[in-house]
Amino acid sequence: MIIGFNHDYYLRFDNKRTILASNPEAVQEKGLSDWISRIHPIYSMLFALLSKPQKKEDAESKIADFFGISFENSKKIIDRFLYKKGVIIGKYGDQMSYFPENIIRIYDQQDEPEILFGEKSDTKVYKPSEFIFSEVDLESRRMMKCPHGLVFVVTTVCATQCIYCYADKSLNCNRFLDLREIERVLREARILGIREIQMIGGEFFLHPQWYEILFIARELGFTIPLISTKLPLSEVELIKFKEFNIRLQFSLDSVDPNVLSNILKVNQSYTRQILTSIRMADKLGLKYKVATVLTRETANCKNLSELYHELEGLENLNVWSIRLVFRSLYSSYRFEDIRVQKRQYDNLYNWYNGIKEINNIYIDFPENYRTNYKYAEGGSENFKGARCSANMSHMVILPDGKVTICEQLYWNPRFIIGNIHESSIDKIWNTPKALLLSRWQKKDIQEQSNCSKCSVYETCRDFSNKCYVNTIRAYGNDNWDYPDPRCSQAPPYINDI
Numbered sequence: 016m017i018i019g020f021n022h023d024y025y026l027r028f029d030n031k032r033t034i035l036a037s038n039p040e041a042v043q044e045k046g047l048s049d050w051i052s053r054i055h056p057i058y059s060m061l062f063a064l065l066s067k068p069q070k071k072e073d074a075e076s077k078i079a080d081f082f083g084i085s086f087e088n089s090k091k092i093i094d095r096f097l098y099k100k101g102v103i104i105g106k107y108g109d110q111m112s113y114f115p116e117n118i119i120r121i122y123d124q125q126d127e128p129e130i131l132f133g134e135k136s137d138t139k140v141y142k143p144s145e146f147i148f149s150e151v152d153l154e155s156r157r158m159m160k161c162p163h164g165l166v167f168v169v170t171t172v173c174a175t176q177c178i179y180c181y182a183d184k185s186l187n188c189n190r191f192l193d194l195r196e197i198e199r200v201l202r203e204a205r206i207l208g209i210r211e212i213q214m215i216g217g218e219f220f221l222h223p224q225w226y227e228i229l230f231i232a233r234e235l236g237f238t239i240p241l242i243s244t245k246l247p248l249s250e251v252e253l254i255k256f257k258e259f260n261i262r263l264q265f266s267l268d269s270v271d272p273n274v275l276s277n278i279l280k281v282n283q284s285y286t287r288q289i290l291t292s293i294r295m296a297d298k299l300g301l302k303y304k305v306a307t308v309l310t311r312e313t314a315n316c317k318n319l320s321e322l323y324h325e326l327e328g329l330e331n332l333n334v335w336s337i338r339l340v341f342r343s344l345y346s347s348y349r350f351e352d353i354r355v356q357k358r359q360y361d362n363l364y365n366w367y368n369g370i371k372e373i374n375n376i377y378i379d380f381p382e383n384y385r386t387n388y389k390y391a392e393g394g395s396e397n398f399k400g401a402r403c404s405a406n407m408s409h410m411v412i413l414p415d416g417k418v419t420i421c422e423q424l425y426w427n428p429r430f431i432i433g434n435i436h437e438s439s440i441d442k443i444w445n446t447p448k449a450l451l452l453s454r455w456q457k458k459d460i461q462e463q464s465n466c467s468k469c470s471v472y473e474t475c476r477d478f479s480n481k482c483y484v485n486t487i488r489a490y491g492n493d494n495w496d497y498p499d500p501r502c503s504q505a506p507p508y509i510n511d512i
């Protein structure tokens with residue numbers, strides 16, 4: 016029997032632990048669920064010894080020799096990883112590590128020659144020496160050596176001027192991240208073992224070298240999950256894009272040219288052009304989804320029915336994602352004038368319920384009119400929703416090379432932690448400013464904030480699931496250190512969100 020480490024996952028040494036994560040390519044190609052855990056480096060040494068598929072008996076002897084344990088114990092360890100169903104828990108000393116099922120797997124010689132013979136670029140052969148440790152920390156959430164993922168905001172230039180725009184276009188609005196800088200940073204990321212990257216805008220396709228960016232990223236072995244666009248792409252551009260097998264997200268809020276002109280500030284021909292582009296992507300067999308942001312003008316059944324009729328004939332569309340507009344930190348339009356009213360949402364919800372049984376498109380519709388706020392007790396671990404990645408696992412590179420902690424904070428100086436033109440990824444990640452933000456002291460919180468008197472302050476901060484963006488939306492930029500709006504101690508909002 017041939018066994019080995021399952022290369023649908025990868026290992027990245029992180030100073031005092033190893034990060035075990037699902038390979039973005041396996042997530043995209045095989046639909047593998049996202050996995051990330053901090054494991055004791057001793058286990059990564061074990062996986063390193065198995066990173067090249069080999070006969071089970073050879074693996075058992077190798078593990079026994081390396082760790083100085085009996086052949087029987089070595090066999091037991093391997094069998095547990097090989098056959099146990101569900102999440103596997105490993106205890107070394109008094110520390111627990113968590114592993115997904117099949118982290119060691121059986122290889123089929125027929126199906127996997129490219130892995131068996133090491134021809135697949137992602138089949139990295141690890142060495143135990145990559146994971147030598149003197150101290151172990153499986154607790155702290157913040158990545159130690161470098162971020163886990165990078166977000167490149169290649170430009171903030173757009174094809175449209177949406178009234179609900181979430182981007183800060185007040186500064187550097189005509190900048191494009193330089194291709195050679197992107198390549199240099201990607202090479203650095205590769206050496207550091209970073210696998211997760213995202214390319215976003217503004218409008219990604221307005222970067223004059225978008226094709227080259229994707230080409231370089233692919234050559235360096237990165238898998239980009241999704242690129243979002245509002246730009247009507249030509250057949251030639253779509254064919255070029257298809258080469259990369261990246262999912263495309265078209266934004267489409269209405270099929271009525273007058274409505275789109277009002278919301279996106281585009282000319283009357285835009286609607287025809289973007290619909291032609293979507294139909295062309297469908298015909299070419301691209302992987303794509305459509306996203307709709309509803310404002311007061313578009314949140315009506317007529318608009319959604321028209322969109323539905325446009326989309327239902329498309330063969331390759333797999334998701335239509337519908338969202339309600341939320342307050343932008345940067346738009347010059349008043350949120351109160353464009354927000355969806357509760358009665359509008361209720362009508363739409365009835366429409367959605369009527370159609371969801373018969374539709375042939377998967378519609379991702381908001382289940383609630385508003386996110387539930389002010390409910391969580393006991394700190395940020397109990398805040399519902401996606402886990403915040405800002406300054407914990409991800410960093411964001413802006414078009415002028417400045418680095419911030421969250422793409423929605425843009426050039427807010429409080430959150431700028433470095434500049435890729437001046438420093439390397441790992442150095443920026445560990446600048447005093449980045450570390451200070453992650454360990455912000457209670458004594459430095461302004462007195463008016465309930466966080467300054469909170470009994471679980473350190474626990475809440477260390478779990479780091481507070482959303483600075485929503486806090487600033489609700490209380491203003493100067494009150495960035497107020498409680499997250501989901502916290503039960505959040506005061507009444509200054510701005511409704």
Ligand code: SF4
Nearest residue numbers: 394466469475498502
């Ligand atoms: S008051 Fe502040 S520190 Fe305390 S739980 Fe709420 S958000 Fe966290």
Ligand code: SF4
Nearest residue numbers: 403404405421482483
């Ligand atoms: S600060 Fe808010 S928007 Fe930014 S990554 Fe965290 S949760 Fe997301």
